[in-house]
Amino acid sequence: MSTPSSLASGPEGPHALRPLLDxxxxxxxEGARARGGPLPxxxxxxxxxxxxxxxxxxxxxxxxxxALHRLVxxxxxxAADPADPLCAAHLHCPPLALAGAADLATSILNPSLDSWDQxxxxxxxxxxxxxxxxxxxxGGTRRGRAGGSGPAALxxxxxxxxNQLALLxxxxxxxxxxxxxxxxxxxHSLPRxxxxxxxxxxxxxxxxxxxxxxxxxxxxxxxxxxxxLRHGPGPRGSLVVAATAGTTDAxxxxxLPEIAALCAAHGARLHVDAAxxxxxxxxxxxxDRLTGLDAADTVTLDxxxxxxxxxxxxxxxxxxxxxxxxxxxxxxxxxAEDDTEAGLPDLLGRSLRTSRRPDVLKIAVTLKxxxxxxxxRLVEQVCDRAGEFAALVxxxxxxxxxRPPTISTVLFRPAHATDDAVAAVRRRLLTDGxxxxxxxxxxxxxxxxxxxxxxxxxxxxxxxxxxxxxxxxPR
Numbered sequence: 001m002s003t004p005s006s007l008a009s010g011p012e013g014p015h016a017l018r019p020l021l022d023x024x025x026x027x028x029x030e031g032a033r034a035r036g037g038p039l040p041x042x043x044x045x046x047x048x049x050x051x052x053x054x055x056x057x058x059x060x061x062x063x064x065x066x067a068l069h070r071l072v073x074x075x076x077x078x079a080a081d082p083a084d085p086l087c088a089a090h091l092h093c094p095p096l097a098l099a100g101a102a103d104l105a106t107s108i109l110n111p112s113l114d115s116w117d118q119x120x121x122x123x124x125x126x127x128x129x130x131x132x133x134x135x136x137x138x139g140g141t142r143r144g145r146a147g148g149s150g151p152a153a154l155x156x157x158x159x160x161x162x163n164q165l166a167l168l169x170x171x172x173x174x175x176x177x178x179x180x181x182x183x184x185x186x187x188h189s190l191p192r193x194x195x196x197x198x199x200x201x202x203x204x205x206x207x208x209x210x211x212x213x214x215x216x217x218x219x220x221x222x223x224x225x226x227x228x229l230r231h232g233p234g235p236r237g238s239l240v241v242a243a244t245a246g247t248t249d250a251x252x253x254x255x256l257p258e259i260a261a262l263c264a265a266h267g268a269r270l271h272v273d274a275a276x277x278x279x280x281x282x283x284x285x286x287x288d289r290l291t292g293l294d295a296a297d298t299v300t301l302d303x304x305x306x307x308x309x310x311x312x313x314x315x316x317x318x319x320x321x322x323x324x325x326x327x328x329x330x331x332x333x334x335x336a337e338d339d340t341e342a343g344l345p346d347l348l349g350r351s352l353r354t355s356r357r358p359d360v361l362k363i364a365v366t367l368k369x370x371x372x373x374x375x376x377r378l379v380e381q382v383c384d385r386a387g388e389f390a391a392l393v394x395x396x397x398x399x400x401x402x403r404p405p406t407i408s409t410v411l412f413r414p415a416h417a418t419d420d421a422v423a424a425v426r427r428r429l430l431t432d433g434x435x436x437x438x439x440x441x442x443x444x445x446x447x448x449x450x451x452x453x454x455x456x457x458x459x460x461x462x463x464x465x466x467x468x469x470x471x472x473x474p475r
Contacts (some may be wrong), residue, residue, distance in 0.1 A: 008108045027069045031076025038084035043432030067352045085461035089438035091305040093453040102365040113356040115334040116345045122358035139316040152321040156314035159275030160189040162300035166271045172326040174238040182242040183212035210252040220267040239268040246276025249440035251409030256292030275302035283376040381455040383410040411447040414473045419446040425473045
């Protein structure tokens with residue numbers, strides 16, 4: 001029998017958890033039914049009022065035996081549900097049931113990857129999975145474990161941490177004067193990471209049409225080389241170019257082979273932020289869109305986007321594992337030198353975090369459970385749905401399509417609508433809880449954004465989404 005003080009693991013764990021899991025599943029179902037759509041209705045004030053009413057006293061004098069049911073139900077009723085086909089605003093995926101179940105096991109076992117004696121099996125599993133995924137990025141073959149001669153990878157909390165680590169490795173490899181060069185289409189975490197790391201002000205290259213301009217990049221790299229010749233390296237240091245494979249706004253992919261060639265010609269380091277598009281590697285039909293990715297020095301991946309994992313599930317893949325040596329850190333209570341010499345694995349160099357849950361388990365279970373073909377089919381399904389939705393928009397006289405999708409993002413807008421009208425229809429659908437669409441500004445115009453990450457979305461759902469937008473557009 002479960003009590004509030006029962007443990008999730010140990011001998012009593014299974015008996016304590018089973019009734020609680022039934023409570024959670026019932027509460028999730030009740031909350032979803034009460035919500036009745038992809039988003040709670042009423043807007044921020046109404047949602048906040050319902051949550052406050054459900055919670056009441058956050059820390060009562062006496063415990064509430066119904067707290068689990070009440071709060072899970074309130075959260076579900078007030079959630080944006082990425083499994084709803086009309087919830088298509090962000091890179092916010094519906095997680096696979098398989099991955100969610102694995103994540104539950106991680107929570108129950110509660111390993112912490114700061115030392116081997118807290119996570120013996122998890123530390124080995126992390127090494128195996130990161131080795132395999134690094135091999136996928138850099139040529140599709142395994143070429144050695146982290147610390148060896150082949151590529152390596154680190155588990156991160158997502159694209160932001162991966163991009164920050166990539167710039168940290170660049171700084172440590174090339175000096176504090178290393179300068180970031182990125183397109184105007186780059187994720188905001190890249191210039192922010194440069195600021196956080198104390199790097200020089202980044203060089204921003206134009207991205208007309210949403211992808212990095214090659215002529216402007218060549219000019220920026222050539223200008224830097226000329227400055228080096230004229231004045232010597234001085235405090236300017238080297239350059240690290242950040243390209244994007246899957247932009248946040250439109251899901252576009254920079255011309256990676258040409259960018260890699262320019263970096264090689266000018267001696268610049270290359271980082272590719274493939275947080276969104278990296279999973280195309282798993283698809284036989286779409287992987288060619290990432291040609292040139294394997295020329296990068298570092299690559300960001302994010303499997304809680306196009307990988308159907310619960311947050312968090314990020315990675316940073318590194319071509320040269322020796323770059324990771326700078327992350328080595330010694331804390332005697334976690335990785336004493338004599339323990340390391342005696343064969344206990346040293347985990348502190350795998351992350352800048354100390355306490356760290358093994359997010360690798362859900363990733364490993366998904367890779368093993370679905371295989372390359374199963375995951376590839378999911379990738380292809382969402383890309384195909386995006387193509388179908390784009391065709392609907394293109395063929396509808398009342399709408400304008402930005403361009404055919406590269407991955408699974410479609411930008412569109414009501415024909416002849418003002419930017420204010422485009423923003424208004426999105427907010428109306430949000431407030432009513434009927435559909436969740438994003439927004440993007442490209443080429444000076446505001447667009448509605450549908451990011452299709454649900455592989456179970458049907459053609460009828462796409463038609464219904466377009467009809468909702470049409471019916472709610474201000475005239």
